[in-house]
Amino acid sequence: MRRLAFLFLSVAMIAVACRRPSGAREARDFERMRRQQRYDPYDVSRFFPNGATMQAPPPHTVARGLVIGTEPVSDSLGAAQFAISCAPCHGAGGFGGGPMAPNIGDRRPPSLRSSRVASLPDSLLIAVITQGLGRMPPLGWQLMPDVRTAVVRYVRTLPTLPATDTTRADSATAAYLRAVDSLVASGANVREILGLRASIR
Numbered sequence: 001m002r003r004l005a006f007l008f009l010s011v012a013m014i015a016v017a018c019r020r021p022s023g024a025r026e027a028r029d030f031e032r033m034r035r036q037q038r039y040d041p042y043d044v045s046r047f048f049p050n051g052a053t054m055q056a057p058p059p060h061t062v063a064r065g066l067v068i069g070t071e072p073v074s075d076s077l078g079a080a081q082f083a084i085s086c087a088p089c090h091g092a093g094g095f096g097g098g099p100m101a102p103n104i105g106d107r108r109p110p111s112l113r114s115s116r117v118a119s120l121p122d123s124l125l126i127a128v129i130t131q132g133l134g135r136m137p138p139l140g141w142q143l144m145p146d147v148r149t150a151v152v153r154y155v156r157t158l159p160t161l162p163a164t165d166t167t168r169a170d171s172a173t174a175a176y177l178r179a180v181d182s183l184v185a186s187g188a189n190v191r192e193i194l195g196l197r198a199s200i201r
Contacts (some may be wrong), residue, residue, distance in 0.1 A: 078150030085139055085149065086112075092166040094158040097173030107134050108177055112155050125152045 039045055048055060083092065091098040094112035101109050109115065109169040117125075129148045130140035143151070161167070 034150065077147065078101060078152075078154035081143065081147055081151050082154050086155075089136070091170030093161070093163070093168075093170040094155060095167070095168040095171040095174040097177060101173065101177055104135055106120070108181065109136075111174060113159050117155075122152050122156075124148075125155065 007134045041054055043053040044051055045053040086094075087098055089098045089104070089109040090096055090112050091101065091109075096109045096111040098109065126148050127143075128136065129143065129151060130138060132138035140148070
């Protein structure tokens with residue numbers, strides 16, 4: 001009996017001594033998860049009979065967000081997405097004075113109300129949203145094509161929208177930033193730039 005108890009105690013002690021700390025287990029589990037088998041889009045798959053990774057949705061179902069044009073996207077969606085994805089830089093009114101604009105020292109966000117932007121075709125604006133341009137990151141991975149179209153439709157309406165406190169602040173900030181950039185380009189000193197800020201206030 002003593003021999004059996006001693007054997008049991010020895011096995012328990014060896015198990016405890018060999019047990020990995022929880023951190024090591026977590027690292028090992030994360031590595032296993034990171035390296036797990038997966039398929040990329042358009043890969044060949046041995047799982048499905050037709051050999052394709054991407055499959056058509058089951059009958060009488062629609063893959064949400066992938067089928068474009070089945071239902072019109074509301075204008076309110078374009079406005080809401082503009083407020084999320086565009087206004088932080090371009091401003092709530094599209095003047096270019098959003099909260100992030102002062103932090104962008106070179107190539108500030110342009111005004112979306114300018115005649116230059118108004119002359120651009122919708123397809124080019126959608127391409128800029130999709131692929132990005134300059135300091136603007138690409139948003140195609142985040143916004144479905146119909147949402148991008150709704151945002152461009154909303155941008156086209158910006159000059160016709162009534163002014164609000166938020167859009168007035170956007171306009172004032174954009175004007176201030178343009179004036180500062182102009183002074184800096186002309187070689188003005190810090191005192192002149194600070195004087196401009198005080199005069200605007």
